[in-house]
Amino acid sequence: GAVVSQHPSRVICKSGTSVKIECRSLDFQATTMFWYRQFPKQSLMLMATSNEGSKATYEQGVEKDKFLINHASLTLSTLTVTSAHPEDSSFYICSARDPGRGPSYNEQFFGPGTRLTVL
Amino acid sequence: GENVEQHPSTLSVQEGDSAVIKCTYSDSASNYFPWYKQELGKRPQLIIDIRSNVGEKKDQRIAVTLNKTAKHFSLHITETQPEDSAVYFCAATSIPGSARQLTFGSGTQLTVLP
Numbered sequence: 001g002a003v004v005s006q007h008p009s010r011v012i013c014k015s016g017t018s019v020k021i022e023c024r025s026l027d028f029q030a031t032t033m034f035w036y037r038q039f040p041k042q043s044l045m046l047m048a049t050s051n052e053g054s055k056a057t058y059e060q061g062v063e064k065d066k067f068l069i070n071h072a073s074l075t076l077s078t079l080t081v082t083s084a085h086p087e088d089s090s091f092y093i094c095s096a097r098d099p100g101r102g103p104s105y106n107e108q109f110f111g112p113g114t115r116l117t118v119l
Numbered sequence: 120g121e122n123v124e125q126h127p128s129t130l131s132v133q134e135g136d137s138a139v140i141k142c143t144y145s146d147s148a149s150n151y152f153p154w155y156k157q158e159l160g161k162r163p164q165l166i167i168d169i170r171s172n173v174g175e176k177k178d179q180r181i182a183v184t185l186n187k188t189a190k191h192f193s194l195h196i197t198e199t200q201p202e203d204s205a206v207y208f209c210a211a212t213s214i215p216g217s218a219r220q221l222t223f224g225s226g227t228q229l230t231v232l233p
Contacts, residue, residue: 032219034220034221041228042225042226043208043223043224043225043226044163044208044221044223045223046221046222049220091160093163095221097219106151106153106168106170106212106219107165107168108153108219108221110162110164111162112161112162113160113161113162115160
């Protein structure tokens with residue numbers, strides 16, 4: 001199957017700093033990637049849809065100025081948590097479809113996730 | 120937008136017994152329904168999926184059924200084993216344009232007791 005990587009896997013930062021998380025499709029090109037946030041013992045909540053070469057689409061309630069998304073190439077999307085606070089501590093996961101498998105292929109491939117802890 | 124409800128939130132079964140998890144969805148345009156297994160701190164792993172033109176799909180001990188009219192789908196695990204213990208999520212596509220975003224259910228913590 002297609003492979004999606006994320007970096008870093010874990011990050012601890014001080015309150016007020018910014019953290020960048022990378023999501024890469026390793027063996028396919030992804031025009032669209034998705035960013036999810038998962039709090040402990042909760043479900044995956046879609047934060048935004050990252051579109052290559054254009055602005056991301058944010059879900060209701062997600063601050064676009066706080067969670068900056070850049071999708072500058074077909075294999076890389078980045079999520080930057082700006083001015084992080086303890087309540088931003090969470091598990092962040094990205095995913096992507098492989099459009100090269102055809103329009104009827106629906107499976108999404110998930111990255112391994114990034115555990116963010118803000119002190 | 121799409122709304123997916125999942126029940127139960129926790130499920131304990133004896134090893135060898137069957138487990139059933141149920142989900143309902145709201146958007147009649149949804150056409151793809153995957154099930155994921157997630158172990159603590161790991162990424163969700165696709166275990167089975169079904170499309171809206173199919174009523175049932177089976178893969179060894181795992182099966183999924185879909186009732187489009189009622190807008191619900193279920194995961195069936197037979198002959199459960201301790202390694203089946205994990206959190207299971209159902210999901211459905213919501214298709215604004217061609218984005219194919221997934222909407223997840225709230226999850227079911229399955230515990231298989233030896």
